[in-house]
Amino acid sequence: MPDDYRKPRRACVQKPFSCNNSTMIIIPFTSPEATLENAGGKGANLARLTRAGFDVPRGFIVSTAAYRAFVAENGLQALISSVLNGLDLHSPPDQLEAASAQIRAGFPAGLMNQETESALRAEYAALRPVIEEGAPSDPVNSSAPGETSRSTVFGLSSSVGLSVAVRSSATAEDLPDLSFAGQQDTYLNIIGEAQVLKAVVDCWSSLWTARAIGYRMRNNLGGQAAKTGVKSLETFDSLALAVIVQELVPSEVSGVLFTANPLTGLLSESVVNATFGLGEALVSGQVEPDHFVVDSLSGAINEVTLGA
CATH class of the missing domain: 3.30.470.20 (ATP-grasp fold, B domain)
Structure with missing residues (x-):
């Protein structure tokens, strides 16, 4: 995938940092607006922990609105629906793998709109470590006198960027009766803006791993899950993926x-x-x-x- 994900088009999301749940691109961990719908299960829980005062490593959430915009702007909804229509509850593993590969190939071929890319670059840049001697440390990661801050451990200059974990956070995970643990992908030790952008797209595509599609089918997620692996073709938008970009603790x-x-x-x-x-x-x-x-x-x- 190219480093520049921008595609010249009129953006569907006009306010990257809006507090409107349906259009917010970036959701801070401190935001009370983080919900299962816009931040996914993992993201919503990290926001709850942060607001409760727990020592959560720094980061932010790329909302489900960004995923939906990417899918819509790159025509992936038709591809996903077409491929899933060829599956049912009894589809063998190799058929699920083939369907997953076909769907996931469409994601790296897509282009991210300028609003999402700019918001991601800006938020990642804000996480860059401060390693200059005597420089003020981040309030979340501040160290006692004589201690080494988390960011200093990485030994990275501010021009390189912080090592982060890019984590999937689906709207159908961490539920009371379905965990979805391990069904989508996480990428560790991601450094640099271009690699973060790529990892976000890879996380989006992992909503359609073979194991995730099969898991939804087996657990009857919605009325037509046995046929399609989603709630139904008419409610396709109910299934989405947020992405967490979070400082990696070594x-x-x-x-x-x-x-x-x-x-x-x-x-x-x-x-x-x-x-x-x-x-x-x-x-x-x-x-x-x-x-x-x-x-x-x-x-x-x-x-x-x-x-x-």
């Missing part, structure tokens, strides 16, 4: 916390799965993590199983 250890035991359903037990390094290997199933079962009230560790 973690020594990463983990996932379950506030109820997922194997037994006990609310009195929490479960922690942890591994060394970044969390992507853990959540994608590439490693067998250390497993801890913890009493939620006392904090006592009831069970420890070391990973491979």
Whole structure:
């Protein structure tokens, strides 16, 4: 995909930073306007955590309005609908893979409108690390005297850009009865404006991975999901993807916390799965993590199983 995603056309989104939920392109983590509809499940929850005062790594959300604009302006809706019409609940995995590849090929061939590109570039630039000695640190990532700030760890000049994670956040994920965990893609260690733009488009296309299409079918997401993998052709716009662009923390250890035991359903037990390094290997199933079962009230560790 070329570095310049701009396409000369009258933009469908006139106010990139509008607080109107239907047209907002960029949603800050601090915004009370972040919802499942415009920020996806992961994005809406990160915004809630930020507003509650938790130490959330800096970032922003590229709203579902940007995804819908990209799909509409590049004629991808007709392609997606046509390909999905050839599938049903009993389609074999290789047919799902072929359908996914056909749909996803349309995304890197598309062009991002100028409003979305400009908003993305500006917000990413605002995340650039400050490494000059004595320079003021970011208020979110401020360090105590003598400590090294998060941004300094990367050793990047402000002209290069911050290393970020570009994360998918679908409108049909983190739901009470459907997690959609691992169905869309995440890209780590993305550096530079051109690479961030490319990763955002790649995230958009991951709404149509074979596993995501099959997952929607198997879980009967909407009345015609068994046929198409979406709610229905008439309500195509109800399925969309927001994208999170977030400062990457070079973690020594990463983990996932379950506030109820997922194997037994006990609310009195929490479960922690942890591994060394970044969390992507853990959540994608590439490693067998250390497993801890913890009493939620006392904090006592009831069970420890070391990973491979």
